[in-house]
Amino acid sequence: MIAIVNPELDRYVHDHSEPPPALLDELREFTLAHEPRAVMQVGRVEGALLRMLVALIQARRVLEIGTFTGYSALSMAEALPPDGELITCDRDPEVARIARSFFDRSEHGGKIRIALGDALATLRAMPASPAFDLVFIDADKERYPAYYEEALPRLRRGGLIVADNTLWSGEVLAPESADGRAIAAFNDLVFRDPRVEKVMLTVRDGVTLARKR
Numbered sequence: 001m002i003a004i005v006n007p008e009l010d011r012y013v014h015d016h017s018e019p020p021p022a023l024l025d026e027l028r029e030f031t032l033a034h035e036p037r038a039v040m041q042v043g044r045v046e047g048a049l050l051r052m053l054v055a056l057i058q059a060r061r062v063l064e065i066g067t068f069t070g071y072s073a074l075s076m077a078e079a080l081p082p083d084g085e086l087i088t089c090d091r092d093p094e095v096a097r098i099a100r101s102f103f104d105r106s107e108h109g110g111k112i113r114i115a116l117g118d119a120l121a122t123l124r125a126m127p128a129s130p131a132f133d134l135v136f137i138d139a140d141k142e143r144y145p146a147y148y149e150e151a152l153p154r155l156r157r158g159g160l161i162v163a164d165n166t167l168w169s170g171e172v173l174a175p176e177s178a179d180g181r182a183i184a185a186f187n188d189l190v191f192r193d194p195r196v197e198k199v200m201l202t203v204r205d206g207v208t209l210a211r212k213r
């Protein structure tokens with residue numbers, strides 16, 4: 001992943017954003033040491049952003065598509081009230097096992113349920129009510145439009161869809177890969193969608209916020 005923001009400024013932003021609790025630092029280090037795909041975890045700045053968004057909209061129900069080792073899920077769960085709920089979807093039992101082992105060590109882990117299996121099937125099986133306050137999309141890029149279309153009816157009015165990697169290392173300017181084309185198509189879909197108010201942020205690899213009208 002190339003840096004969207006100048007690396008020195010990126011480091012400055014990192015160093016001046018809310019530090020995570022020690023357990024999240026440990027999860028980050030564990031993932032770096034044991035997972036070849038560690039670059040996928042959202043890290044300190046985006047984790048802090050997600051936590052703040054959950055707090056700002058006073059979310060009680062959050063859906064995450066793409067658990068990996070659990071960094072973003074645990075970040076968001078921290079900002080949920082004690083009776084809040086976060087459902088996180090992943091199809092990989094090994095990363096889900098790692099995530100669960102860290103959730104179980106957190107006082108917020110009891111709010112998190114892992115839905116193991118194909119995320120689109122999981123999402124399609126969910127009723128429209130009770131609605132989610134926030135949906136974080138961070139799984140296979142080609143399915144972003146499908147996740148978005150399934151998530152929107154399950155989101156309350158004023159709720160947020162947050163989509164990760166929406167600049168795809170800058171490739172959205174001239175997409176070459178299937179993932180790059182899918183992300184560019186997703187960005188066009190969200191931009192043209194009158195059902196949401198949207199803003200793209202140059203955080204990490206690009207983060208889109210779409211607020212349901």
Ligand SMILES: C[S@@+](CC[C@H](N)C(=O)[O-])C[C@H]1O[C@@H](n2cnc3c(N)ncnc32)[C@H](O)[C@@H]1O
Binds near residue numbers: 041068069138140
């Ligand atoms: C970018 S990672 C998620 C990173 C995570 N949010 C974090 O902060 O650590 C994407 C995850 O989506 C999962 N995934 C990809 N395609 C999927 C699918 N069709 N259904 C369920 N999970 C999927 C992968 O197994 C992977 O763990």
